[in-house]
Amino acid sequence: MSNILTRWNELADVKDELATRDWFFGTSGNLSIKVSDNPLTFLVSASGKDKRKRTNEDFLLVDRNGEAVEETPHIKPSAETLLHVDIYNRTNAGCSLHVHTIDNNVISELYGDEGEVVFKGQEIIKALGIWEEDAEIRIPIIKNHAHIPTLAAELAEHIEGDTGAVLIRNHGITVWAKNAFEAKKHLEAYEFLFSYRVKLLTIKR
Numbered sequence: 001m002s003n004i005l006t007r008w009n010e011l012a013d014v015k016d017e018l019a020t021r022d023w024f025f026g027t028s029g030n031l032s033i034k035v036s037d038n039p040l041t042f043l044v045s046a047s048g049k050d051k052r053k054r055t056n057e058d059f060l061l062v063d064r065n066g067e068a069v070e071e072t073p074h075i076k077p078s079a080e081t082l083l084h085v086d087i088y089n090r091t092n093a094g095c096s097l098h099v100h101t102i103d104n105n106v107i108s109e110l111y112g113d114e115g116e117v118v119f120k121g122q123e124i125i126k127a128l129g130i131w132e133e134d135a136e137i138r139i140p141i142i143k144n145h146a147h148i149p150t151l152a153a154e155l156a157e158h159i160e161g162d163t164g165a166v167l168i169r170n171h172g173i174t175v176w177a178k179n180a181f182e183a184k185k186h187l188e189a190y191e192f193l194f195s196y197r198v199k200l201l202t203i204k205r
């Protein structure tokens with residue numbers, strides 16, 4: 001099987017799993033997976049589609065600038081392709097996932113003024129590859145901008161390694177990691193932490 005087809009199927013499987021979790025409200029969310037390094041190309045989800053459906057037009061191959069490699073009259077790359085462009089140009093990540101969930105939006109609003117949300121001493125942090133006792137993680141929260149180059153520029157300030165995550169206030173989360181398996185695992189761990197915090201705060205009130 002060609003590399004592009006292998007990556008397509010891998011990303012389509014991740015998309016199906018996130019859809020099963022109901023993380024693609026109202027066509028929101030986008031996904032990408034790297035196909036080649038030299039030149040840099042990656043598959044990114046088509047804009048505005050119902051990501052719960054699996055079709056032959058779910059992804060497009062784009063170059064290091066996020067431009068479609070082939071002309072595709074019916075579909076265009078995600079409106080947020082520039083965010084994925086920055087991740088692949090600045091890291092060795094192999095996959096990037098972006099979802100809007102109610103919990104990640106609530107957390108981003110609750111802690112938005114602080115510019116980050118901190119989690120400590122929770123077992124699920126090990127899913128992020130951090131194994132120390134009482135480990136602490138900090139997820140930056142950036143302002144949402146309708147102007148995507150401005151949003152991408154602000155996100156880029158927090159792209160520091162081959163794995164990471166940024167919350168966009170009242171918008172969603174962007175996660176990247178070395179491959180699709182790791183990116184999905186990290187996304188699930190973050191969403192676990194957000195859901196836990198929202199539930200705990202609700203009960204404590």
Ligand SMILES: CSC[C@@H](O)[C@@H](O)C(=O)COP(=O)(O)O
Pocket residue numbers: 026027028029030045046047048049077078079080098
């Ligand atoms: C339909 S609301 C979500 C969009 O504005 C955007 O934030 C998003 O995540 C999906 O855009 P898309 O162009 O389909 O990748």
Ligand SMILES: [Zn+2]
Pocket residue numbers: 028029030080098100171172
């Ligand atoms: Zn979005």
